[in-house]
Amino acid sequence: MWRQHLAKPSLRLYQRQCALTSKAVRVHQLHSTSTGFTDRCYDDLYPGHIHTTPIQKALLAVGSGVAALQNPYRHDMVAVLGETTGHLALINLRDRMRNDPEGNAILTERPRIRLSTLDLSKMASLPDGSFGREYLRFLEDNHVTPDSRADVKFVDNEELAYIMQRYREVHDLLHTLLGMPTNMLGEVAVKWFEAAQTGLPMCALGAVLGPLRLNARRLQSLFTSLGPWALQNGRRSRCILSIFYERRWEQSVEDLRQELNIEPPPITLSATNKKSTKKYE
Amino acid sequence: MSASMRVLVRRATRLSDRNIQLSAAAARASARSSSCRCFSDAAEDRSTHFGFETVPETEKAKRVYKVFENVAQRYDIMNDAMSLGIHRVWKDMLLHAMHPQPGVRLLDVAGGTGDISFRFLEYVHSQQERQKRRAARSMQTPSWQDISNNYSTEDEDGPLESRAVVCDINKEMLKVGKQKADSMGISTGLSWVVGDAEELPFDDDQFDIYTIAFGIRNVTHIDQALQEALRVLKPGGRFMCLEFSKVTNPVLARLYDAYSFQMIPVLGEVIAGDWKSYQYLVESIRKFPDQEEFTEMIEDAGFYCVQHKNLTGGVVALHSGFKL
Numbered sequence: 001m002w003r004q005h006l007a008k009p010s011l012r013l014y015q016r017q018c019a020l021t022s023k024a025v026r027v028h029q030l031h032s033t034s035t036g037f038t039d040r041c042y043d044d045l046y047p048g049h050i051h052t053t054p055i056q057k058a059l060l061a062v063g064s065g066v067a068a069l070q071n072p073y074r075h076d077m078v079a080v081l082g083e084t085t086g087h088l089a090l091i092n093l094r095d096r097m098r099n100d101p102e103g104n105a106i107l108t109e110r111p112r113i114r115l116s117t118l119d120l121s122k123m124a125s126l127p128d129g130s131f132g133r134e135y136l137r138f139l140e141d142n143h144v145t146p147d148s149r150a151d152v153k154f155v156d157n158e159e160l161a162y163i164m165q166r167y168r169e170v171h172d173l174l175h176t177l178l179g180m181p182t183n184m185l186g187e188v189a190v191k192w193f194e195a196a197q198t199g200l201p202m203c204a205l206g207a208v209l210g211p212l213r214l215n216a217r218r219l220q221s222l223f224t225s226l227g228p229w230a231l232q233n234g235r236r237s238r239c240i241l242s243i244f245y246e247r248r249w250e251q252s253v254e255d256l257r258q259e260l261n262i263e264p265p266p267i268t269l270s271a272t273n274k275k276s277t278k279k280y281e
Numbered sequence: 282m283s284a285s286m287r288v289l290v291r292r293a294t295r296l297s298d299r300n301i302q303l304s305a306a307a308a309r310a311s312a313r314s315s316s317c318r319c320f321s322d323a324a325e326d327r328s329t330h331f332g333f334e335t336v337p338e339t340e341k342a343k344r345v346y347k348v349f350e351n352v353a354q355r356y357d358i359m360n361d362a363m364s365l366g367i368h369r370v371w372k373d374m375l376l377h378a379m380h381p382q383p384g385v386r387l388l389d390v391a392g393g394t395g396d397i398s399f400r401f402l403e404y405v406h407s408q409q410e411r412q413k414r415r416a417a418r419s420m421q422t423p424s425w426q427d428i429s430n431n432y433s434t435e436d437e438d439g440p441l442e443s444r445a446v447v448c449d450i451n452k453e454m455l456k457v458g459k460q461k462a463d464s465m466g467i468s469t470g471l472s473w474v475v476g477d478a479e480e481l482p483f484d485d486d487q488f489d490i491y492t493i494a495f496g497i498r499n500v501t502h503i504d505q506a507l508q509e510a511l512r513v514l515k516p517g518g519r520f521m522c523l524e525f526s527k528v529t530n531p532v533l534a535r536l537y538d539a540y541s542f543q544m545i546p547v548l549g550e551v552i553a554g555d556w557k558s559y560q561y562l563v564e565s566i567r568k569f570p571d572q573e574e575f576t577e578m579i580e581d582a583g584f585y586c587v588q589h590k591n592l593t594g595g596v597v598a599l600h601s602g603f604k605l
Contacts, residue, residue, distance in 0.1 A: 050556055055543050063551035076554050153556070 048151040079150040082202035090160040103242030113169040132249030142182040196234025332564030353453035355553040385489040391496020392447035393454035405443040448476040479505040494523040498569040507582035526598035527571035
């Protein structure tokens with residue numbers, strides 16, 4: 001009876017034995033009729049990848065949007081919103097990176113910005129005003145670490161997932177480049193820059209809804225000087241994901257800004273000790 | 282099929298998740314030898330299901346533990362969100378079927394956050410109130426003799442005190458349950474015990490009622506859990522199990538599947554920040570035996586008068602058996 005079937009491979013073995021015990025047949029049939037999740041594939045495209053159907057992505061987008069609005073400190077929800085809505089923007093970014101030689105190098109080499117990959121002592125020994133030194137200063141002043149970025153889960157393309165991850169890791173570097181601290185106003189300014197640069201819907205949403213939490217004085221500075229500066233520079237800057245930051249720690253911030261076509265910030269915001277600040281006329 | 286044959290076939294079905302690669306030539310001989318191996322205690326070889334994944338048996342318990350450790354804080358909110366509050370109705374129906382009287386001892390296995398035990402205590406309390414009111418109504422004009430009798434019977438409330446023991450393998454779930462009990466102000470008649478359903482830390486013949494609500498599908502060896510249930514129940518005691526089961530209606534089954542696989546992991550991600558635990562949850566429901574098969578398993582463990590009742594079209598089944 002069931003002994004003969006032991007010779008066959010295990011999956012069909014399981015199916016045959018189910019056929020014999022009539023109860024188990026219904027279990028198996030229910031698997032087959034369920035929406036394609038019979039053999040739920042564990043062949044993830046990258047570590048942490050979770051397969052999702054379009055319906056699930058839509059539900060996730062809506063759900064994470066609501067959750068993020070209710071509780072802006074739920075960074076995982078902001079991350080999920082970005083992943084589920086950013087498909088077109090990510091493709092656009094990938095094309096821009098491919099057309100840039102340095103961007104192409106990044107796509108091939110796939111560098112990751114983590115505490116384990118950074119040589120902190122070397123960066124601390126760099127002169128003030130250099131990109132590496134200022135980035136380290138930014139991390140210390142704002143008590144942040146590059147390891148706090150959530151992993152990408154819901155992007156169904158390995159390369160696009162990397163680009164999303166790179167975007168998250170570059171966010172802190174952008175703070176340094178733009179001279180913006182991690183308070184609400186600084187974050188909103190960076191979001192405006194990113195929205196203009198990347199076109200990610202999550203950035204756009206953050207850019208629109210972020211100002212709602214600012215007081216009047218900050219709103220004024222946002223709308224009169226910081227905001228227009230961020231938008232203009234976001235549009236005209238070179239693609240920020242195409243820069244191999246890991247090889248540019250020694251470069252001075254000013255130099256890097258010029259190369260990227262970014263003007264220095266018009267206002268100095270607290271929580272950063274920027275020595276190189278020029279008033280924007 | 283004879284009972285012994287059924288046991289063999291069932292064991293083979295459960296062990297079938299092993300990857301047995303045998304050549305066709307050696308089929309007969311190796312079949313016999315591997316079947317011998319199946320029934321010997323080669324625990325490291327045995328594998329079981331963890332949702333749709335196949336894992337070694339020793340690993341399943343650990344992974345289940347981790348799942349519930351992660352979801353414990355949001356367990357109740359998620360239950361409400363996933364079932365749209367219907368799980369409360371299911372649990373109330375369990376209590377009504379149980380119809381416990383004051384003075385019984387309940388063991389709530391996999392009781393976690395304590396939903397069944399809280400309902401039990403409330404039910405028994407209201408039963409007690411009803412009894413008191415009935416007694417009061419029946420003696421409208423008490424004589425001095427009756428009044429003095431009343432004084433003496435008041436300390437008999439001691440033996441009539443019902444006790445519920447919540448037993449769970451997961452400390453996080455028990456912690457959440459204890460916090461709930463504190464916030465609800467329930468202190469007497471409730472104890473919290475860490476224990477494994479396959480090896481309960483209780484003596485034989487201790488409890489009047491044994492319940493396990495939405496927990497038995499997470500147990501690695503369901504037959505062992507059933508045997509333990511038989512052991513700790515008093516003769517005449519009742520075994521009751523609420524568990525997700527097979528939906529009989531095909532239309533409802535499709536809707537239920539779609540909802541389970543599309544919606545529930547999303548809810549898990551958005552509310553609890555944990556997709557994979559809720560993916561495991563919906564998969565484990567599909568891997569659990571259906572109503573009739575589970576009834577047979579309960580009978581095999583030695584229970585009598587085993588019945589099952591479908592709730593919500595078979596989404597949940599309530600199984601009941603007696604130790605006689």
